[in-house]
Amino acid sequence: MDLKELYQDIILEHGKSPRNFGKCEGYNHQAKGHNPLCGDQIQIYLKVNNEKKVEDLTFEGSGCAISMASTSIMTELVKGKSFSIAKNIINAFLDMIKNAPDIKSSDLNEDQKTKIMSLSGVKQYPMRVKCATLAWHTLTSAMEGKGEEVNTEAID
């Protein structure tokens, strides 16, 4: 295990200064995510237009460097995308964290792939995987509009 792989500069930087933080104006979807193991909570705010495109995506909450960076990077990558592309990106991310050696997605450019791959170090720390995935599961919940709180302990 190598801490430097887990705590890459990009993660520390996003963790310290998360992007798209706060409540966006005119949001029409939202969801709460909760990791009961550590008490971390996030709220995702999503503004979707008539063409099912993510016009704005922001979040509020607190958590560890991994969860904050993961959420921040997610908002950057998904903002402006259509629902179907957003879903592909979410699935590609979850696949990378759980199974795949790298990110497989035709919807991301090389820079974006590098950014998202910075989170792959978490694979070596099984207890921390949920820190990285909380936001992505919560975004799915917000997109589906079920209004249920995402609980990391209820997710495989």
Add this chain to the structure above:
Amino acid sequence: MDISEIKSQFPIFSNKVNGKPLVYLDSSNSSQKPISVLKTLDNFYKNEFSNVGRSIHSLAVNATNKFEETRTSIKTFINADSKNEIIFTKNATESINLVATTFGQQNIQKGDEILITELEHHSNYVPWHYLRETKGAIIKFAPINEDGDIIIDKFKELITKKTKIIAVTHLSNVTGTIVPIKEIVEIAHKKNIPVLVDGCQSAPHIKIDVKDLDCDFYAISCHKVYGPTGLGILYAKKKWLEKLPPYIGGGGMISEVKKDKITYAPVPEKYEAGTMPTAEVVAFNESIKFMQSIGIKNIMNHEKELTDYALEKLKKINSVNIIGNPKNKAGVISFTIKGVHPHDISTIVDEEGVAIRAGHHCCQILHQRLGLAATARASFGIYNNHEDIDILCKSIEKCRKVFNLK
């Protein structure tokens, strides 16, 4: 007292974690086990195993005697009046649930009040919450001050004619606050209110004398007292055990069973339905002997000295914030580092072989009161020494380095 000799009695410390010697600072969560306890568990299963209290063959008689010897040892350990006041349970959580359920069934009506404190572990809140849900009871929380001490005047004010029971921890698993139980029991008993004490954190670290405390119920978790998992203790005054209804029904807790009537066994069997964690009870006697061989005063002195040393060293590290500053503090130090989340702290120090806990430590009410989502916690056992603290502090410096803190 030779701590390295004591430490050598714990086989786990000969292992390495992430290639480093184990620095175990999570004893509030659960303690490690001395070899005598492990050998007794092994020997009991290999050479002495039988169920207890039922059959009359030689193995069963021997097992029953050993099982009951532990009960007698616990009686002496906590200075109870009688060994029949010692009930074996699955864990302290079950001990508290036992009291909440049976006491609640008999004594709680809609609008009755249960007084607990902001320091409580979830296991001394959730069982009472069930009575709020099922009986319409009201739960009140005695507040703490910024130091983490219960504000006794406010505590007194919260007692009303409706208060039916008070449940309070002896030692906070977050702030390390040693709660003045004797004073609380005196206040409660003046108004004829029984007191349950959650002794999970106190039992391994400070002297317990239930007669002196005069509490009505005292719950202990054996795995925190250098003993096996799967075993808890409920001390209760005999009058309560006789008065309250049984909890779990089944074999071993009955006297006579007919198609239209069942009578229950006398205490303690009335509360010990089904096959108990037999080997664990037998082995727990060795945990008590282990503590007695060191002496509770020596344990207290060592852990106090270690806590003072740790606090002094931790306070010198920039951006470390110690949670609480209670009047009497045991070897539990919760802290935060400005700019580093407790989970990140735990992951980083783990690389150095340091086991601490990060999170809310099953005390969300307390964390809400302190305005914190999570804290990191180092908690001590008799096997810890100055070197452990030094390694902890070095690994905290590493957190600061990883996060580029100045």
